[in-house]
Amino acid sequence: MYAFTYHRPTTVRQAVNLLAKNSEAKLLAGGHSLIPVMKLRLGSPGALIDMNKIEGLSGIELKGRSLVIGAMTRHGEVATSQVVKEALPALADLAGMIGDPAVRHRGTIGGAIAHNDPSADYPAAVLGLGATIITSKRRIEADEFFKGMFETALEPDEIITKVSFPLAKKAAYQKFKQPASGFALVGVFVSKRGADIRVAVTGAGASGAFRVTAFEEALKKRFSPKSIEGMTVPATGLNGDIHGSAEYRAHLIAVLARRALAAA
Amino acid sequence: MPAVSMTVNGKAVTADVDIRTLLVQFLRENLRLTGTHVGCDTSQCGACVVHLDGIAVKSCTTLAVQAEGCTVLTIEGLAAPNGPLHPMQEAFREHHGLQCGFCTPGMVMTAVDMVRRKGNELDEKTIRHELDGNLCRCTGYHNIVKAIAAGARAMKGA
Amino acid sequence: MSATGIGAAVRRKEDLRFITGKGQYTDDISRPGETRAVFLRSPHAHAKIKRVDTKAAAAMPGVIAVLTGADLAQDKIGNLICGWMIHSKDGSPMKMAPHPAIAANKVCCVGDQVAVVIAETLAEGKDAAEKIKVDYEVLPAVVDAAKAQSAPAIHESAPKNTIYQWHLGDAKAVDAAIKSAKHVTRLDIVNNRLVPNAMEPRVAIAEYDSGTDNLTLWNTTQNPHVARLVISAFVGMAPEHKLRVIAPDVGGGFGSKIFIYPEEVVCLWAARLVGRPVKWTSDRSEAFVADAHGRDHITHAEMAFGEGGKITAIKVKTIANLGAYMSTFSSSVPTYLYATLLSGQYDIPAIYCEVDAVYTNTAPVDAYRGAGRPEATFVVERLVEVGAREEGMDPAELRRKNFIKTFPHQTPVIMNYDAGDYGASLKKALDLADVKGFDKRKRESERAGKLRGLGYSSYIEACGIAPSQAVGSLGCGVGLWESAEVRVNPTGSVEVLTGSHSHGQGHETTFAQLVSERLSIPIENVSVVHGDTDKVQFGMGTYGSRSGAVGMSAVVKALDKVEAKAKKVAAYMMEAAEGDIVFKDGKFTVAGTDKSVAWGDVTLNAYIAHKFAGSQLEPGLKEGAFYDPTNFTFPAGCHICEVEIDPETGNTEIVGWTAVDDFGTVVNPMIVEGQVHGGVAQGIGQALLESAIYNAEGQLVSGSFMDYTMPRAENLPSLKVDTTMTKCPSNPLGIKGCGEAGAIAAPAAVVNAITDAIGSEDLAMPATPPAVWAAIRKAAKMQKAA
Structure with a gap:
């Protein structure tokens, strides 16, 4: 690990100011993406801004037809929350599939979304439910948020404070693990909320999570696995590596989408 | 060097540390609590699992300064000093849930946390799933699974 | 059987310290004034080192020294060696290229040591290592073993990158048998490269005492005495009596901690130079490139069948990838530990095997759990299974038909099987697995x-390594006996010193069981001492499932001597003739009388010596012994794997595992079962999950736990483990050994099960979901075309 300065703000405003002042700074939430990268000397933020002592960034709340989750809420809290399990069980399922129990005790929803690892699970839910990212500055729609691998619409001094998930009538997440890391080789999140039908994929896209509009169109008639029977996703633009070719990932997208639809 | 203070195995400790110090380094090198091990550098093997404010975490992926003001429990503090073994420790011995012993402290700490979250009646499937973050190269997990099931039941009476 | 004697499932004596965090692994040791070593490793698979500039690094905070290969050469520190000489079929010796502990002129694999920083702290060492400037001239890398022999030579001394072209068996007889065969099964097999990944990474701490000129090395090793011998006699670090090697608690080895590695040599050298203790702890990602890997064979194999499925011959051609340098025992693994097992459990009249060992720009390859024998078993058991399928025979029946049924049995490939009942283990396994x-x-x-698919593996292994005369005639540089010393204290408690080394096997319990039973003393009164060259005089260490068969046999020999001496003492005490003394149930009795003395009386008298007259009997009760086996041991058995495959994803779930093994005498069934569990897990890992993958440039793509799939609890089933028993006739306890069986048996069982399920033999390990999915698709396409 390279040396860095360490800051422990107690308010979002302090954190924003620290970010604004320090172009080398990174936010430290759960740390389960950041610290490993720093340990391997693959990343060298000049400053860490620890979010853990800021009050009010954590929590789960049902607000009308939305589930609002604080940015510092741990994966384990989302996975086991009775509120989430009842309102949006697919999201609890997804959170319960991230990493392992100890990782879920630390990792946060805000951290995962801001990091936008192309194989992370949360981006599939954010995109697959059409969530809204609430920041220290504004509200960002899911479709505008993810900007490619490890890139988001966040400005340098902008901090995610909450994520608001609209409740879907039907939703499910299916994940096929990259066997070594436990990240998603392919993960597919499907949802139906009135006329809004979404199929979002993580793990497979060379530039992060994406929606499968062809599937979404086909599902407008009927939200059922049968509607996409025989449909495939082109392998072009998908990741290929030692854990699976682009063709295999393309195949899995269709398989997992059908399974998710059956489970939704 | 910043000072860091926390309570480890019931004792208040304070030390000046290099900011880069991980919690596991702090435990092993500053406090000489070498029961917590480091088996990887990608947060996967779980040999370093300790309880931070009662919850299992990977101490290799936590900075020591992040534990400021917290309570840390390591394998050395699981059983009371000079008291009997914790039922989970006893179960690992009884069911031959360890061979080389290197992953064992992390396994035991994970198992105790598993019982906290999942209760005293743990079936094989649950245990195997919950061990996702703990690697063992010796036992094939067979006897670890047995040990955890038995240890969980024994904790009920304890 | 007593409650703590041989055959009892005694709970392990060593566990208390491990479950309470009181184990003492090498990294847990911290020496006063200790410094940290950080290695700068090559990022290139193959390159000339044009210049190493250490100036900037040396000026970094906390840096004590920055040392290079040139410094090492100047100090005349010798190269690392491979200790087993293999001769090619033309009679020429193997081409052992120089292996310096720090590369001086060129690097031959990613991870090769280029320099070392000795610093006050680890962080300072890492900071400084980044400041070392190395000018490389990158050379083309040879990664694929199949292409190595047509690529430019990595080492001048090994043209065509060929280390040896070795063979065993009767080529003419095999060719004739194949020519006249009713059916020939042919397979192309890749035995995938594995990274051992013991959970404890390697560590070395070296300390030099200038007052006594003594060097001490604390090291994660499976064989401290062999390490001392090699580092002393070949590397020339210090005379043997001035070097002490201590292997404290070691967190798993699986072969990877047998070898003498560059890092421990460098730590010793640096400790003397800087005059302070030097500690090196491997990171996991460092271990991926710095530890010796295992397996990595490319094989074409043929099995000839006569009438009724009778196997008449096996012909095997293997290219073995030994990596960039020859590791300590690397040469023996694809030769005498491999081809000698190609007869499997079967009566096969003719066998011929050729092995070309090659250099590539990859990490060195050496013994990993099973070492050669998993590769052999995979070849034989795949051939038998596929042969049965091609001939339309039941694979169990085909095996049964060809089993060796009378013993001793001389195979055409050196081994003389002494005892076994292969039909019994197959039958029991078929029943238990509910076939x-x-x-x-x-x-x-x-x-x-x-x-769903079902796969068998009827494996055999040669363990109890090994008769010194036999391995000596085959090129081994050392004898493979074992030593023991039994020290009886005046109060009757016992210390057993053994050259075997426990790194998970539970010797502190099993060796104590042997002593407890033999002397009828409580197991608590027995301590087992191992892993320190200052305490144990010499030993060959633990590998090749040898500690029970060889190490405990040495203890038996020492106990025989202790008993003989104790009888003399008892005879003096009771004023009887020595020949009349009977030792039974912890008592020495004068035969035919009720006169007796207890164990504790005798041990006390042995030391107070009041009753001994002059020089007739020496005081004391301490005896040592060396045991050299007269044959290998031959554990064998049958494993049955049942799989269920999701054809849509290619995901394989192991839904049933049955292991029935014949290990001869079982000292502690609980520990033996645990060894089987662990071995099977590693075998399943090889078959389904694990693979060290290099890209064309020689970069290890699966170089961390993020990409190298370690078996997790969820990947594995609950295992049904049972035994059959034929005693090993060649050692006093009848032990055959159990440490490697699972890893040897499992891969073939898994692949046989998967290929049974998918109806295609065209599947390489690891059978990952995409691989199985592709195999299913390919088979379907071919079926369509046909």
Whole structure:
């Protein structure tokens, strides 16, 4: 690990100011993406801004037809929350599939979304439910948020404070693990909320999570696995590596989408 | 060097540390609590699992300064000093849930946390799933699974 | 059987310290004034080192020294060696290229040591290592073993990158048998490269005492004495009596901690130079490139069948990838530990095997759990299974037909099997696995859209390594006996010193069981001492499933001597003739009388010596012994794997595992079962999950736990483990050994099961979901075309 300065703000405003002042700074939430990268000397933020002592960034709340989750809420809290399990069980399922129990005790929803690892699970839910990212500055729609691998619409001094998930009538997440890391080789999140039908994929896209509009169109008639029977996703633009070719990932997208639809 | 203070195995400790110090380094090198091990550098093997404010975490992926003001429990503090073994420790011995012993402290700490979250009646499937973050190269997990099931039941009476 | 004697499932004596965090692994040791070593490793697979500039690094905070290969050469520190000489079929010796502990002129694999920083702290060492400037001239890398022999030579001394072209058996007889065969089964097999990944990474701490000129090395090793011998006699670090090697608690080895590695040599050298203790702890990602890997064979194999499925011959051609340098025992693994097992459990009249060992720009390859024998078993058991399928025979029946049934049995490939009952283990396994009910389970799977398959592996291994005369005649540089010393204290408690080394095997318990039973003393009164060259005079260490068969046999020999001496003492005490003393149930009795003395009386008298007259009997009760086996041991058994495959994803779930092994005498069934569990897990890992993958440039793509799939609890089933027993006739306890069986048996069982399920033999390990999915698709396409 390279040396860095360490800051422990107690308010979002302090954190924003620290970010604004320090172009080398990174936010430290759960740390389960950041610290490993720093340990391997693959990343060298000049400053860490620890979010853990800021009050009010954590929590789960049902607000009308939305589930609002604080940015510092741990994966384990989302996975086991009775509120989430009842309102949006697919999201609890997804959170319960991230990493392992100890990782879920630390990792946060805000951290995962801001990091936008192309194989992370949360981006599939954010995109697959059409969530809204609430920041220290504004509200960002899911479709505008993810900007490619490890890139988001966040400005340098902008901090995610909450994520608001609209409740879907039907939703499910299916994940096929990259066997070594436990990240998603392919993960597919499907949802139906009135006329809004979404199929979002993580793990497979060379530039992060994406929606499968062809599937979404086909599902407008009927939200059922049968509607996409025989449909495939082109392998072009998908990741290929030692854990699976682009063709295999393309195949899995269709398989997992059908399974998710059956489970939704 | 910043000072860091926390309570480890019931004792208040304070030390000046290099900011880069991980919690596991702090435990092993500053406090000489070498029961917590480091088996990887990608947060996967779980040999370093300790309880931070009662919850299992990977101490290799936590900075020591992040534990400021917290309570840390390591394998050395699981059983009371000079008291009997914790039922989970006893179960690992009884069911031959360890061979080389290197992953064992992390396994035991994970198992105790598993019982906290999942209760005293743990079936094989649950245990195997919950061990996702703990690697063992010796036992094939067979006897670890047995040990955890038995240890969980024994904790009920304890 | 006593409650703590041989055959009892005694709970382990060593566990208390491990479950309470009181184990003492090498990294847990911290020496006063200790410094940290950080290695700068090559990022290139193959390159000339034009210049190493250490100036900037040396000026960094906390840096004590920055040392290079040139410094090492100047100090005349010798190269690392491979200790087993293999001769090619033309009689020429193997081409052992120089292996300096720090590369001086060129690097030959990613991870090769280029320099070392000795610093006050680890962080400072890492900071400084980044400041070392190395000018490389990058050379083309040879990664694929199949292409190595047509690539430019990595080492001048090994043209065509060929280390040896070795063979064993009767080529003419095999060719004739193949020519006249009723059927020949042919397979191309890749035995995938594995990274051992003991959970404890390697560590070395070296300390030099200038007052006594003594060097001490604390090291994660499976054989401290062999390490001392090699580092002293070949590397020339210090005379043997001035070097102490201590292996404290070691967190798993699986072969990877047998070898003498560059890092421990460098730490010793640097400790003397800087005059302070030097500690190196491997990171996991460092271990991926710095530890010796295992397996990595490319094989073409043929099995000839006569009437009724009778196997008449096996012909095998293997290219073995030994990596960039020859590791300590690397040469023996694809030769005498491999081809000698190609007869499997079968009566095969003719066998011929050729092995070309090659250099590539990859990490060195050496013994990993099973070492050669998993590779042999995979070849034989795949051939037998596929042969049965091609001939339309039941694979169990084909095996049964060809089993060796009389012993001793001389195979055409050196080994003389001494005892076994292969039919018994197969039968028991078939019953336990409920093979009869398989068809019904298969139909149920089919109804759920799943494929189900069943695979057997009737393996054999040569363990109890090994008779010194035999291995000496085959090129081994050392004898493979074991030593023991039994020290009896005046109060009757016992210390057993053994050259075997426990790194998970539970010797502190099993060796104590042996002593407890033999002397009828409580197991608590026995301590086992190992892993320190200052305490144990010499030993060959633990590998090759040898500690029970060889190490405990040495203890038996020492106990024989202790008993003889104790009888003399008892005879003096009771004023009887020595020949009349009987030792039974912890008592020495004068035969035919009720006169007796207890163990504790005798041990006390042995030391107070009041009753001994002058020089007739020496005081004391301490005896040592060396035991050299007269034959290998031959554990064997049958493992049956049942899988269920999701054809849509290619995901394989192991739904049943049955292991029936014949290990001869079982000292502690609990520990033996644990060894089987662990071995099977590693075998399943090889078959389904694990693979060290290099890209064309020689970068290890699966170089961390993020990409190298370690078996997790969820990947593995609950295992049914049982035994049959034929005693090993060649050692006093009848032990055959159990440490490697699972890793040897498992891969073939898994692949046989998967190929049974998918109806295609065209599947390489690891059978990952995409690989199985592709194999299913390919088979379907071919079926369509046909």
